[in-house]
Amino acid sequence: MSAQPILELKNVHSGYGSIKALKDVSLKIYPGEVVAIIGANGAGKSTTLMTICGIVPLEKGDIFYNGASVKNIAPEKLPPLGLCQVPEGRRIFPRLTVEENLILGAFYRNDKPEIQRDIEHVYSLFPVLGERNRQKGGTLSGGEQQMLAIGRALMTKPKVLLLDEPSLGLAPIIIHQIFDIIADINRNQGTTILLVEQNANLALQAATRGYVLETGQITLEDKASSLLHNPEIRKAYLGE
Amino acid sequence: MIQEFKKIWKQYAITMLWLLGLLWPLLGIHPDGTLSFKQTVNVWSYIFAGTFICFIFYIINKSGNFEFFTKPVVNTSQKLGDIVQAMPSWIWKSALLIGAIIYPILTGRYPTDVVINVLLYICLGLGLYVVVGLAGMLDLGHIAFYGVGAYTYAILNVQYGIGFWVCFPLAGLTACIAGCIVGYPTLRMRGDYLAIVTLGFGEIVRIILNNWMSLTNGPNGILGVKTIGILRPVMENGLTFEIFWVKKLEYFYYFALALAILTIIAVTRINFSRIGRALEAIREDETAAELMGVNTFYYKLLAYAMGAVFAGFAGALFAARMKFVSPESFTFLESVMVLSMVVLGGMSSIPGIILGVIALIVLPEVFRELESYRMLVFGLTMIIMMLFRPSGLIAAKRKKMMETKS
Known part of the structure; x- marks a missing residue:
């Protein structure tokens, strides 16, 4: 693990108007890691990711990516830098075909043959997308939509992939498939992954390190395996 | 055929009554305050007759008694569609263009x-x-x-x-x-x-x-x-x-x-x-x-x-x-x-x-x-x-x- 974090949040405050969703959140994510943020509903997990991407405005603090501050960088400038998010609830483009969805992921890129190769790569990761490449995104099942959303984010060639609740509303077998592929992406492409999950058990098994977020504040930070065996965590999030 | 009729006659009857209720204020109430029914009933019965014929045709079609007629029509239209699809697009594009160019010469x-x-x-x-x-x-x-x-x-x-x-x-x-x-x-x-x-x-x-x-x-x-x-x-x-x-x-x-x-x-x-x-x-x-x-x-x-x-x-x-x-x-x-x-x-x-x-x-x-x-x-x-x-x-x-x- 190198000393320089690839993504760092320093005392971040943000929220929606008078509602303060994040109060003094600090995170460090090192290259090649899988980091999980776990927490209950409304703890500020999604807000953390949306603040990193600049969709929810940052009020105080700073965010560093590769050592440089990204707090004044517009959301659409982040994918070219290698920072991309798979938003909560998938949010694919329902009336565009699977292929168009993927091409939109490569929106900032101009290298057509390279894009074509990456589309093939996504199809090899998710063969079902290749079979349905002419189908409209909205007609896919929930699991396929999640795969499409991940595939679309991979098209931006991310160095850091932010995943927001990839298990949301999916059958256990599909969840395992998706988590296998996430681990695969991390292992084979060296993509750093920041994972936000309600399903703490699943997230901590997949992650190397974990943060626990409670009402907008980080309350605990540890190795994923230690968190998994921490009696307090087991009581609060793993239902024991 | 009777089954098809049973499925839909209630909706049809309600629609026609509703139409009558809509028509009367339009046609039956006059600016001078008098009320009349004759014209409303007249217009309504025309509409009723027209829609009833459509209604009968709809039922016959639904129950499949028209298939001897509709099937060939659908088939030929599909074939025509295929032919049009197969034709290179410049043919109908240029046909449209020529049509548009000679249009003012042909008409007034x-x-x-x-x-x-x-x-x-x-x-x-x-x-x-x-x-x-x-x-x-x-x-x-x-x-x-x-x-x-x-x-x-x-x-x-x-x-x-x-x-x-x-x-x-x-x-x-x-x-x-x-x-x-x-x-x-x-x-x-x-x-x-x-x-x-x-x-x-x-x-x-x-x-x-x-x-x-x-x-x-x-x-x-x-x-x-x-x-x-x-x-x-x-x-x-x-x-x-x-x-x-x-x-x-x-x-x-x-x-x-x-x-x-x-x-x-x-x-x-x-x-x-x-x-x-x-x-x-x-x-x-x-x-x-x-x-x-x-x-x-x-x-x-x-x-x-x-x-x-x-x-x-x-x-x-x-x-x-x-x-x-x-x-x-x-x-x-x-x-x-x-x-x-x-x-x-x-x-x-x-x-x-x-x-x-x-x-x-x-x-x-x-x-x-x-x-x-x-x-x-x-x-x-x-x-x-x-x-x-x-x-x-x-x-x-x-x-x-x-x-x-x-």
């Missing part, structure tokens, strides 16, 4: 006039298509840009004597600037809020045109706008040029046709380009588009400005044809008409919009005698369309973006 003045109207509205409709169909921003003030274009040409021509060909790009430019001025502060809004703002903008433009007496001559409008002039080579005393004023409607038709074709080509290109894809992503999910690296604000402004430019061009041509502009031509109702054309034809297909324009301009001309019922029929058509074909007359086909080897 009045049909040509109607078609010029159609062509101008095609420009407006396709401009609005970029805003509404592609980017998904509901624009209720599109006619304002038409007005800006028309007034740009009228004012520059009448007050400063500048010719059409200089004013034509200027009309597009002023409309574009107007689009940016409205778009810049407002496009951060989404959905209904944007619709209200554009509606307000449309009214503001009309009211400015109505009240800025010194510039626009207010409600009296601007008279004496010159038509298009072109330089024509003359072979007297060697080669000289003289200005030829396009006064005849038949000649003017070709300018409108050229503009419409240019607009169709331009909008088709936008549709299939990177910009078109970005706009569609914004329509589908703005936040997701932003996360994928689409500069949503820039592309929305671009869509708005492009829509305005096409409307501005059409407006300049409109002023040149009418030789007169007044604020009355740019009311809210006109915006709604253009929007209806876009919605009726198919929100996201270019041929559909052209068909929608033709339907909403030509049909009222054909049924001129029934003019007082026009809005009634118009409303009814829209309701029926939304119920049965919500994606428009010609629904959009997903286009192929890139060939993939499977």
Whole structure:
């Protein structure tokens, strides 16, 4: 693990108007890691990711990516830098075909043959997308939509992939498939992954390190395996 | 057959009774306070007889007793469709073009006039298509840009004597600037809020045109706008040029046709380009588009400005044809008409919009005698369309973006 974090949040405050969703959140994510943020509903997990991407405005603090501050960088400038998010609830483009969805992921890129190769790569990761490449995104099942959303984010060639609740509303077998592929992406492409999950058990098994977020504040930070065996965590999030 | 009848007769009976209840206040209550029933019953029984025949046919068809007849028809139409699909597109495109070119020669003045109207509205409709169909921003003030274009040409021509060909790009430019001025502060809004703002903008433009007496001559409008002039080579005393004023409607038709074709080509290109894809992503999910690296604000402004430019061009041509502009031509109702054309034809297909324009301009001309019922029929058509074909007359086909080897 190198000393320089690839993504760092320093005392971040943000929220929606008078509602303060994040109060003094600090995170460090090192290259090649899988980091999980776990927490209950409304703890500020999604807000953390949306603040990193600049969709929810940052009020105080700073965010560093590769050592440089990204707090004044517009959301659409982040994918070219290698920072991309798979938003909560998938949010694919329902009336565009699977292929168009993927091409939109490569929106900032101009290298057509390279894009074509990456589309093939996504199809090899998710063969079902290749079979349905002419189908409209909205007609896919929930699991396929999640795969499409991940595939679309991979098209931006991310160095850091932010995943927001990839298990949301999916059958256990599909969840395992998706988590296998996430681990695969991390292992084979060296993509750093920041994972936000309600399903703490699943997230901590997949992650190397974990943060626990409670009402907008980080309350605990540890190795994923230690968190998994921490009696307090087991009581609060793993239902024991 | 009886089963089919059982399924549906209740709905039919209720609809007919409801219609009777609607008709009576319309026809049975007179301004002098008297009430009558005879006329209502008369009209209602005609409608009832007509719909009953349709009803019987519907039941027979549903129960499959028409199959000996419908099956071959469906089959042949499918085959015809296949043949048309197999034909290279340049054949029917050039056929359409030739048809459009010889049209004014074959017909008279009045049909040509109607078609010029159609062509101008095609420009407006396709401009609005970029805003509404592609980017998904509901624009209720599109006619304002038409007005800006028309007034740009009228004012520059009448007050400063500048010719059409200089004013034509200027009309597009002023409309574009107007689009940016409205778009810049407002496009951060989404959905209904944007619709209200554009509606307000449309009214503001009309009211400015109505009240800025010194510039626009207010409600009296601007008279004496010159038509298009072109330089024509003359072979007297060697080669000289003289200005030829396009006064005849038949000649003017070709300018409108050229503009419409240019607009169709331009909008088709936008549709299939990177910009078109970005706009569609914004329509589908703005936040997701932003996360994928689409500069949503820039592309929305671009869509708005492009829509305005096409409307501005059409407006300049409109002023040149009418030789007169007044604020009355740019009311809210006109915006709604253009929007209806876009919605009726198919929100996201270019041929559909052209068909929608033709339907909403030509049909009222054909049924001129029934003019007082026009809005009634118009409303009814829209309701029926939304119920049965919500994606428009010609629904959009997903286009192929890139060939993939499977």
